[in-house]
Amino acid sequence: MATHDVLVVGGGLSGLALACKAARAGRRVTVLEAAPRIGGCFHSHRSPDGHWFEMGAHTAYNSYGGFLELAEAAGVVSRLRVRGPQRARFGLLREGRYEWLTPAKILLRLGWLEAALHAPLGILRGKRGRSMRRYVEGLVGPRNYARLFGPFFAAVPSQCADDFPAEGPGSLFKKRPRRADYPRSFGFEGGLQAVLDGLAALPGVTVETGAEVASLRRDGAGWVATTVDGRRFESLLAALATPPDVAARLLALEPPAAAAAAARIRTVVVESLGVVLPRERCWLPELAFLVPVDDLFHSVVTRDPFPDPARRAFVFHFKPGIARETRLARMAEVLRVAPQDLADIVEQRLVLPAPAADHAARVAAFDRALAGAPLAVVGNWFDGLAIEDCVQRAFAEWARIAAVPRPRSAEARTAGIDVPAITAPG
Ligand SMILES: Cc1cc2nc3c(=O)[nH]c(=O)nc-3n(C[C@H](O)[C@H](O)[C@H](O)COP(=O)(O)OP(=O)(O)OC[C@H]3O[C@@H](n4cnc5c(N)ncnc54)[C@H](O)[C@@H]3O)c2cc1C
Structure with missing residues (x-):
C-alpha cells in the first residue's frame, strides 16, 4: 500500500x-x-x-x-x-576592451545599413522553423548578429544559443500577458x-x-x-x-x-564561480551583467540591481571542462584583483538543456x-x-x-x- x-x-x-x-x-x-x-x-x-x-x-x-x-x-x-536602474546597464567585453551599454546604446551600435538591407526579407520569412541565428541574422544581417546579438543571446542560457528555435518550445523569448499589479x-x-x-x-x-x-x-x-x-x-x-x-x-x-x-534532448554543463568583494575593491561600474565575446565564460551576473552599501557580488558562468585555477585566474583578471583576494568562492555545476x-x-x-x-x-x-x-x-x-x-x-x-x-x- x-x-x-x-x-x-x-x-x-x-x-x-x-x-x-x-x-x-x-x-x-x-x-x-x-x-x-x-x-x-x-x-x-x-x-x-x-x-x-x-x-x-x-x-x-x-x-x-x-x-x-x-x-x-x-x-x-x-x-x-524591484530591480533598480542597474538592471538596464550591461558591459560588452571584446578583445580586452570594455564597452558600457544600455538598450538605447545597443541600438546605436547596430550597423543600420546592414540591418536595413536584411530586415524586409527577414520579416517576410518570419520565425517558423528557423533557429535563433537564422531568424535574427535574417533581420539584422550576419555581422550585426556576430558582433552584438549572438554574445547577448548566449549569456541568457549560458551556452551558444545560435541553434535554439526562434519560436515555440525551447525558444528563449515568449510573449505572455503581464500582471499590472506587479513591477515589470x-x-x-x-x-x-x-x-x-x-x-x-x-x-x-x-x-x-x-x-x-x-x-x-x-x-x-x-x-x-x-x-x-x-x-x-x-x-x-x-x-x-x-x-x-x-x-x-x-x-x-x-x-x-x-x-x-x-x-x-541534448544538454550542456555550466560551471559557475561566485564571489563577494568589498565595494571599494571593485572597478567595474554598476551593471546587471557583463557579456564577453569569445571568452572562457558566457556571462558575469552581478547583484547590482539590488545594491548593497558595502559589498558587490559577481557570478561567472563558465564553459565546461576548464580547470578551476584557470577559471579563478580569469575571474581575477576581469575583476582586477589578485587571485588570493578571491576568498570564499561559491561553486556550482548545473546541467541545462540545449534545445535545437x-x-x-x-x-x-x-x-x-x-x-x-x-x-x-x-x-x-x-x-x-x-x-x-x-x-x-x-x-x-x-x-x-x-x-x-x-x-x-x-x-x-x-x-x-x-x-x-x-x-x-x-
Ligand atoms: C545560471 C542560470 C541563470 C538563470 N537565470 C534565469 C532568470 O534570471 N530567469 C529565468 O526565467 N530563468 C533563469 N534560468 C533558468 C531557470 O532557472 C531554470 O530553467 C529552472 O530553474 C529549472 O528548474 P527545474 O526544476 O526544471 O530544473 P533544476 O533546477 O535543474 O532542478 C532539477 C533538480 O533535480 C535534482 N536531481 C537530479 N537528479 C536527481 C536524482 N536522481 N534524484 C533526486 N533529485 C535529482 C537536482 O539536484 C535539481 O535540484 C537560469 C538558469 C541558470 C542555470
Whole structure:
C-alpha cells in the first residue's frame, strides 16, 4: 500500500511547482532531492549576516503569472524587491576592451545599413522553423548578429544559443500577458529561492534532501522510488523533475519509449564561480551583467540591481571542462584583483538543456511516449528554460495526472491538512 500520495523526484522549481499544486489538491507529497539543498538552478547563496546573491536564476518578470501564483502560495510576496536602474546597464567585453551599454546604446551600435538591407526579407520569412541565428541574422544581417546579438543571446542560457528555435518550445523569448499589479522585473529579499523555500514548507509537502533516486519503477497501481543509499518510497502517483539525462536513466524501465525520447534532448554543463568583494575593491561600474565575446565564460551576473552599501557580488558562468585555477585566474583578471583576494568562492555545476531548432518535434515525441502513464515529467526541457516555462509545464502535468483517483483511506488521512489556496490573478 502506497505510503505517499505523490512522489516528486527533483526539488528544483519544476518539482516544487508540481508539489504545490498537488498539496493544494489535498495530496500528501514527498519531494526527493539529490543535493543537500533544494532549488537546483534556483540557488540564492546566503551568508550568516543576511547578505545574499544569485548563483542561478536571478530575475522574474510580471509576465510570469504562474510563478507569481507560486510566490503568493509560498507567502513571500511581501519580500518582493524591484530591480533598480542597474538592471538596464550591461558591459560588452571584446578583445580586452570594455564597452558600457544600455538598450538605447545597443541600438546605436547596430550597423543600420546592414540591418536595413536584411530586415524586409527577414520579416517576410518570419520565425517558423528557423533557429535563433537564422531568424535574427535574417533581420539584422550576419555581422550585426556576430558582433552584438549572438554574445547577448548566449549569456541568457549560458551556452551558444545560435541553434535554439526562434519560436515555440525551447525558444528563449515568449510573449505572455503581464500582471499590472506587479513591477515589470523583480527578485525577492534573500533571493528568488525564497519562493521555493516557502513551497517546501507548505502543509502537505515533505522534502527529503540528500535523497538521490537511483530507480523509479511501477509497483501494482503505484510507484516505488529507491535512493542510492537504499531507502524505498512508495506512492500512488509520481513526477520526474530532473534534467533530461537523469530522466532518461530513470525512465529506462517505465515507459522505455519515453526514456529513448528524453535521451534525444541534448544538454550542456555550466560551471559557475561566485564571489563577494568589498565595494571599494571593485572597478567595474554598476551593471546587471557583463557579456564577453569569445571568452572562457558566457556571462558575469552581478547583484547590482539590488545594491548593497558595502559589498558587490559577481557570478561567472563558465564553459565546461576548464580547470578551476584557470577559471579563478580569469575571474581575477576581469575583476582586477589578485587571485588570493578571491576568498570564499561559491561553486556550482548545473546541467541545462540545449534545445535545437527541431525541439518541438522532440518534445512531442516524448509526450506521445508518455501519454497515459500515471507519471508526470516536468522540467526546463519542454516549453523552455525560463522560470515561467517550467511552471506552466508543471501545472499542465499535474492537471494530466491528477485525474487518477485517490484511495479512500488516503483521503481520510489528509482530510485535516490546511493548504492555503492559490489566489487567482487580480
Ligand atoms: C545560471 C542560470 C541563470 C538563470 N537565470 C534565469 C532568470 O534570471 N530567469 C529565468 O526565467 N530563468 C533563469 N534560468 C533558468 C531557470 O532557472 C531554470 O530553467 C529552472 O530553474 C529549472 O528548474 P527545474 O526544476 O526544471 O530544473 P533544476 O533546477 O535543474 O532542478 C532539477 C533538480 O533535480 C535534482 N536531481 C537530479 N537528479 C536527481 C536524482 N536522481 N534524484 C533526486 N533529485 C535529482 C537536482 O539536484 C535539481 O535540484 C537560469 C538558469 C541558470 C542555470
